[in-house]
Amino acid sequence: MNRSLRASAWRRDALRTNLWLVPTIEVIAASLLFAVTYAIDQSAYQGQLGLPSVVDSGSADAARQILTAIAAAVITVAGLVFSITIVALTLTSTQFGPRMLRNFIRDRGTQVTLGTFVATFVYAILTLGSIAHGRSGDFVPHLSITVALVLVLVSLGILIYFIHHVAKSIQLPEVIASIARDLAVAIEAEAIASGELATRQAGPSVDELRARLGEAGATLPAPRSGYLQFVAYDVLVGIAVEQGAVIQLLYRPGHFVVEGLPLARVWPAEEADAIARSLDRAHFTGPHRTLTQDLSFAIDQMVEIAIRALSPAVNDTFTALTCIDWLSDGLCKITARWNPRHVHRDQEGHVRALAADVRYNRFVERAFDKIRQSSRGMPAVMIRQLDSLAKIVAYASTDEQRAVLHAQADMIVRSSDDSVPEACDRADVRQRYDDFLLAARPGTTPVGSDR
Numbered sequence: 001m002n003r004s005l006r007a008s009a010w011r012r013d014a015l016r017t018n019l020w021l022v023p024t025i026e027v028i029a030a031s032l033l034f035a036v037t038y039a040i041d042q043s044a045y046q047g048q049l050g051l052p053s054v055v056d057s058g059s060a061d062a063a064r065q066i067l068t069a070i071a072a073a074v075i076t077v078a079g080l081v082f083s084i085t086i087v088a089l090t091l092t093s094t095q096f097g098p099r100m101l102r103n104f105i106r107d108r109g110t111q112v113t114l115g116t117f118v119a120t121f122v123y124a125i126l127t128l129g130s131i132a133h134g135r136s137g138d139f140v141p142h143l144s145i146t147v148a149l150v151l152v153l154v155s156l157g158i159l160i161y162f163i164h165h166v167a168k169s170i171q172l173p174e175v176i177a178s179i180a181r182d183l184a185v186a187i188e189a190e191a192i193a194s195g196e197l198a199t200r201q202a203g204p205s206v207d208e209l210r211a212r213l214g215e216a217g218a219t220l221p222a223p224r225s226g227y228l229q230f231v232a233y234d235v236l237v238g239i240a241v242e243q244g245a246v247i248q249l250l251y252r253p254g255h256f257v258v259e260g261l262p263l264a265r266v267w268p269a270e271e272a273d274a275i276a277r278s279l280d281r282a283h284f285t286g287p288h289r290t291l292t293q294d295l296s297f298a299i300d301q302m303v304e305i306a307i308r309a310l311s312p313a314v315n316d317t318f319t320a321l322t323c324i325d326w327l328s329d330g331l332c333k334i335t336a337r338w339n340p341r342h343v344h345r346d347q348e349g350h351v352r353a354l355a356a357d358v359r360y361n362r363f364v365e366r367a368f369d370k371i372r373q374s375s376r377g378m379p380a381v382m383i384r385q386l387d388s389l390a391k392i393v394a395y396a397s398t399d400e401q402r403a404v405l406h407a408q409a410d411m412i413v414r415s416s417d418d419s420v421p422e423a424c425d426r427a428d429v430r431q432r433y434d435d436f437l438l439a440a441r442p443g444t445t446p447v448g449s450d451r
Contacts, residue, residue: 017106019085019114026115030123030151034144038130041141045134055146060131060138063145067128070152071121077159078117085110088166096175097304102288103178107169113162120151172319176302180326183298184333186291191337202349209267209351213248218269219262220247220276226285228253230292233344233353236282240352245271252356254294257285295334299366302327310374310381320371321384327367328388334363335395361404364392368408376419379429382412386432390439402440409436 044051088110092100104110127144168174204212228251240247248265251257264279266272289297306323309316338360344353368385375381389409396402416429 016108017102019105019111022108022111023115023118026112026119027122030119031126033147034123034126034130037144037147038126038141041130041139041143044142045136045139051142055142058140060133060140063131063140063142064128066145067124067131067148070148071124071128074117074121074124074152074155077155078114078121081113081117081159081162084162084166085114088170091170092175095308096172097301097308100175100301100305103175103182103301104169109162109165109169113158113165116155116158120148120155123151124148172305173322176305176319176322176326179298179301180329182291183295183330186295186298187330187333187337190293190295191339201345203351206343206351206354209246210248210354213246213265213267213354216269217248217265217267218272220264220266220272220279221260222257222263222285223259223280224285225257225259226287227289228255228257228283229286229288229290229294230284231355232282233355237344237346237352239275239278239282241346242278243271243274244268245275246351246354247275248354249356252294252358253292254289254296255356295338296363296366299327299330299363302330303366303370306371307374310371310378317378317380320375320381324371324381324384324388328391331363331367331388331392332395334360335392335397335401338363360401364404364408368412372408372412372415376415377421379416379420379422379425382416382420382429383432385412386429386436390432390436393436393440396440402442406440409433 040049040051043049089101089104092104123144127141127148130139130141130144132139169178230253231249236247236249246267248267250262250264257263263283266275291297302323306320306327308314309319309323340355340358342355342357343351344355346352368389371381372385375385386409389405389412393402393405396405413429413433416426420426420429
């Protein structure tokens with residue numbers, strides 16, 4: 001069931017990352033609203049019901065002038081909103097990196113704002129077109145015009161919200177925090193999925209199947225090039241059950257696959273052709289990475305902002321420190337809750353799909369290596385990284401995790417000794433390293449630091 005929820009989450013994310021879906025839904029809703037108000041206006045025009053005096057909008061000419069003014073004003077402001085959106089996207093690409101564009105495009109506030117103004121314009125135009133001369137005199141849709149005026153007031157409120165929202169969303173701390181929130185949601189989803197444990201185990205062991213796949217398995221080529229965005233493991237298991245086979249994926253979501261090169265292995269080899277024809281149903285590739293099954297994508301986004309901030313052209317140390325803080329938050333969650341599931345079994349307990357390995361040390365290396373390499377000679381950044389490692393190691397539950405974190409701390413100290421000229425600064429870095437060693441002892445509470 002959780003695997004189905006993950007597939008739905010991937011589809012929702014794919015639909016969310018565009019600027020047309022929400023406006024289209026709002027335009028359809030506005031058209032339906034007009035159909036309702038128009039039917040009521042027709043009933044009032046035919047004398048079947050009466051409308052309150054508050055909805056009286058005067059003569060047909062006055063109504064046309066009102067609606068023309070509304071349509072002209074709304075479409076003008078809609079153009080302004082589009083312009084602000086493009087400026088925000090340009091600023092995002094320049095300051096934060098091109099991979100941040102997707103975060104702004106999928107922003108629900110921007111989509112709702114665009115949709116509200118376009119929907120109000122469509123409603124006003126439909127109402128304007130409904131004014132006509134009938135047998136009982138001019139038909140004036142009084143209720144529809146009143147609703148159009150209400151929509152203008154709503155659009156005005158949305159415009160004020162949009163200006164506030166854009167001014168807030170382009171602030172760098174807010175951008176970093178939003179990426180961290182997305183990472184936290186993705187970690188929680190992975191933790192839930194990894195909790196699905198098979199109740200039965202049958203057939204050959206995992207090690208035996210890996211050996212058979214390596215010795216007698218057949219490779220399946222990737223049908224197209226692109227980033228592997230999502231793998232539907234329940235579908236993959238179903239395909240393997242149909243053919244009585246075992247499928248081993250060679251790549252995980254986030255990896256780039258090249259058309260024609262191996263994507264998976266299959267055993268027995270004679271089932272490869274049949275599985276290759278169905279493999280498209282079990283995975284999705286695209287031009288960019290997503291967070292659904294690729295936790296390192298959010299880490300890479302924050303690291304990109306940090307190393308841009310540390311570049312000589314920008315030299316914004318405090319932004320890098322903010323990224324390190326949120327990276328430590330994400331790695332604490334990964335250390336405490338992340339437990340990837342590599343083996344997927346059918347209902348009988350037979351192994352049917354083997355996922356590509358995702359190792360804990362890769363997350364730590366992605367979060368620390370590039371920032372450490374870009375911060376040579378900068379003790380403030382080194383100190384903050386050591387503080388972060390002291391927090392993360394408090395959640396470590398295995399010697400392997402502690403060894404990975406210890407290796408990072410050792411590299412930071414060596415970098416400090418090699419690149420920091422001031423002895424007092426090196427001593428500060430060494431003190432934070434000692435704090436980390438104390439925190440790394442099992443059962444020890446990490447020492448707080450005065451930043």
